[in-house]
Amino acid sequence: MNLKLAIYTIDVKHKHKKDKVNFENAFKTISVNTLTKEEYYKDFITKYIQSFDGKFTSSDENSKSITTDNLEFIVSENLIYGMIKGGTTNVEIDIFESKNSGTPVGKISRNQIAAQPYFFLLYTPYDKSYGVLMIQYYSIASVTTSFKKNLHDFFRKHELTLSMYPFVTEKQKKSFLKKSVINKISLSKVVRDNAVRSKFNPLIIEEDSYEVVIEFRKIKQNPEKIIERIKDSVLNNKKIIGADLSDFGIQDNSNLNLKVFYENEDGKKSHSSMKNDFEILPTIDLPDSLKEKLKDSPNLLRTKEHCFELLKTVKEEILKK
Structure with a gap:
């Protein structure tokens, strides 16, 4: 299994409000007492860890469960990182030897979880209205959706709305594009015009x-x-393709959904769209050097150091936007 990384920028709003708030405001909403700056953050972290109650918790339609494992936090930087454990839950699975498909050697019941370790990092700067979340996953396994939903639910319980947006650094984008070619372009448009539709009767x-x-x-x-x-x-208001597509209800570029699909020399794929100004979000690969010796799981110290360096770049790029 290969190690992958998902990065998200995050922000918080009070429930039913439009304006983002800084994390100082969010922490004060979560706490019930008047505290110091450091104590507010500690209280936030304590409440979040306690929300697991030492158990596996499921937020992803009961398909994946997660729990905290080995966590550390730096109060002065409003940063928590470490390991969570997670895996498929609420399903019965037979266990087989790889060379014998006939007789199972064991069974995972609905109340048991075959959990794997995952690294994460959560940066919530006290005086800023943005934060950063990093979640490591595997090429064939992930609890990213469950982790995000769990964090979202935690804030919601305190009358706060947490939003997350996928993020890839400019260096990572350029590295992917440099080794990529476009292997497909699609243009699509929903057509509701009866006159156009009638041309394709009786289908x-x-x-x-x-x-x-x-x-x-x-x-x-x-x-x-x-x-x-x-x-x-688009800039010069010209058709993207010169062919007459009016029979299909395509008169111009308006409401035209154009997507570009990329593939690099390693077979990795991504895509972008015209409506998002061709913003590309390729998969972020983590080096094998971050793995535990003779294992596929991430080494906590090496993965932490790698993600801390990456966080510096992410923060710089966020501030430029």
Whole structure:
């Protein structure tokens, strides 16, 4: 298994409010007493850890459960990091020897969990309205959704709304694009016009609407050049493709969903879309050197050091936006 990393920027709002608040405000909402700056953060961390009550907790439609394992925090930096454990729950699984598929050698019951260790880091600066969450996962296993939902639910219990946004550093994006080609472009548009729909009778006759999807495959071209041409067409109000697509209800670029699909030399894939200004979010790979010796799980110290360095870059890039 390969180690992967998901990065999110986070912010908090009071329930039913539109404006973001800084984490000082959030911590004071979570606490019931008047405390010092350091004590507010400690109280936040204590309450979050206590919310697990030493048990596995499930927030992801009861399919995955997680619990805290080995946690450390730096009060002066409003930073907590460490390991959680998690895995599939509420399902019965037979256990087999790899060379014998006939007879199971054991069983995991619905009340048991085959848990794996995962590294995480949560940065919630006291005087800022943004934070950073990093969650490590594996190429074939993840509890990321459960962890995010659990954290979201914790804030919600205190009348706060936590929002999370995927993040990849500029260096990671450039590294992926440098080794990538575009292997597919898709254009799609939902068509509700009866006059257009009637052209495809009897196939579409009873549909209220349909989506036209046009795909160009096996392009194998440099991403920068193609995206530059697309942006130039949009900027100058020209059609992205010159063919007459009016029969399909496509008159111009308005409401046109255009996606670009990339693949790098290692077979890793990603995509971007015109509506998000071709912002790309490739998978973040972690080096094998972060693994425990003779294991696939992350080494706490080495993974912490790697993510701390990465956090410096993330903070710098957030401040530039």
